[in-house]
Amino acid sequence: xxxxLGPLRQAMSDLAEHGGSTDMYERVLRKSRQxxxxxxxxxxxxxxxxxxGAVAYxxxxxxxxxxxxxxxxxxxxxxxxxxxxSAAPSRTPxxxxxxxxxxxxxxxxxxxxxxxxxxxxxxxxxxxSSVQCWKGWAMADPEGPTPGDGxxxxxxxxxxxxxxxxxxxxxxxxxxxxTSGNPPFCQMD
Amino acid sequence: xxxxxxxxxxxxxxxxxxxLLRTAFLLTGDRHLAEDLVQDALARTHRGRHRLxxxxxxEAYTRTAMYHQHVSWWRRRRVAExxxxxxxxxxxxxxxxxxxxxxxxxxxxALAQLTRRQRAVLxxxxxxxxxxxxxxxxxxxxxxxxxxxxxxxxxxxxxMAPDLLAAVMEEA
Numbered sequence: 001x002x003x004x005l006g007p008l009r010q011a012m013s014d015l016a017e018h019g020g021s022t023d024m025y026e027r028v029l030r031k032s033r034q035x036x037x038x039x040x041x042x043x044x045x046x047x048x049x050x051x052x053g054a055v056a057y058x059x060x061x062x063x064x065x066x067x068x069x070x071x072x073x074x075x076x077x078x079x080x081x082x083x084x085x086s087a088a089p090s091r092t093p094x095x096x097x098x099x100x101x102x103x104x105x106x107x108x109x110x111x112x113x114x115x116x117x118x119x120x121x122x123x124x125x126x127x128x129s130s131v132q133c134w135k136g137w138a139m140a141d142p143e144g145p146t147p148g149d150g151x152x153x154x155x156x157x158x159x160x161x162x163x164x165x166x167x168x169x170x171x172x173x174x175x176x177x178x179t180s181g182n183p184p185f186c187q188m189d
Numbered sequence: 190x191x192x193x194x195x196x197x198x199x200x201x202x203x204x205x206x207x208x209l210l211r212t213a214f215l216l217t218g219d220r221h222l223a224e225d226l227v228q229d230a231l232a233r234t235h236r237g238r239h240r241l242x243x244x245x246x247x248e249a250y251t252r253t254a255m256y257h258q259h260v261s262w263w264r265r266r267r268v269a270e271x272x273x274x275x276x277x278x279x280x281x282x283x284x285x286x287x288x289x290x291x292x293x294x295x296x297x298x299a300l301a302q303l304t305r306r307q308r309a310v311l312x313x314x315x316x317x318x319x320x321x322x323x324x325x326x327x328x329x330x331x332x333x334x335x336x337x338x339x340x341x342x343x344x345x346x347x348x349m350a351p352d353l354l355a356a357v358m359e360e361a
Contacts, residue, residue: 005315008296008315009315009316009318011293011296012215012296012311012316014289014293015296015297015300016211016215018214018220018293019207019210019211019212019214019215019220019223020207020210020214020220020223020224021206021207021210022206022210022224023203023206024206024227024228025199025203025206027228028228028231028235031229031231031232032231032232032235032236035236036236127240141240143240168257168261171261172261
């Protein structure tokens with residue numbers, strides 16, 4: 001039933017003229033820079049998390065007598081510890097894993113690691129600099145022989161590690177169960 | 190003559206924004222939403238401009254981004270911003286132009302009643318003149334889906350706005 005629809009095409013063309021002809025250049029640059037700044041801040045925060053997590057992990061798994069790291073909060077001792085950010089100190093015996101009461105996020109995986117999880121089409125790969133992490137999420141931009149749009153999303157699952165989540169071009173944070181924060185890969189309502 | 194990617198991108202935006210806005214208006218049914226949609230899609234292209242390499246890819250990338258953003262970001266925002274006043278202002282009562290304006294108004298309202306995907310399919314097929322295969326590639330779905338969505342969209346237009354389709358057929 002697609003024949004005889006020339007007038008429909010004409011009507012669509014007429015209607016489309018109402019889109020206007022606003023000069024978008026300055027708006028686009030502003031929006032792009034704003035997004036880049038936001039991404040840079042999030043990437044910086046993720047890097048701090050990753051380094052902090054690595055230091056904490058290395059310290060927690062160090063054999064022998066406790067030797068507190070120079071940059072860490074007061075080391076675990078016989079008495080109860082109450083880090084400044086800990087809302088409710090546990091009464092359980094001191095554990096060598098002093099971060100157990102804090103939210104812990106994994107380090108950011110490499111592009112190669114994510115490629116193994118994503119089953120990309122032939123000739124496609126993830127741009128290493130595009131990999132960004134936010135809490136238990138990682139995103140990566142694919143690049144390949146044809147121009148494409150969208151990102152791949154991965155989620156870290158305790159005990160399972162990184163898992164492919166989905167791909168898309170514009171995620172709604174609420175759809176991912178994210179209701180706060182400023183993730184680089186989705187939009188808050 | 191521009192040489193840098195930034196210059197080429199600027200030239201692309203200035204030259205193609207009106208065309209992108211026309212498509213975006215059909216997708217969103219609202220001028221401001223259309224500008225937002227185009228702005229976001231172009232911003233994505235700007236961020237990926239160095240990766241895209243060939244400036245000839247700018248438009249394809251931007252249009253793909255537009256359709257995807259439209260389908261996902263606007264999913265809960267039914268096009269409620271009808272602007273019959275704004276469209277009607279263009280009409281010259283009693284003239285042949287008025288008849289075309291009536292047709293536009295009817296189409297505007299009818300498009301707003303379709304699902305976002307149906308609207309996208311109609312815009313791709315009948316405004317951008319894309320083939321079914323091209324539309325399927327752009328929307329990341331099968332050709333069969335495009336066919337069924339087109340058929341459903343036209344049937345729905347016919348049911349919702351019989352006058353519009355009658356006018357279309359009469360003019361044909």
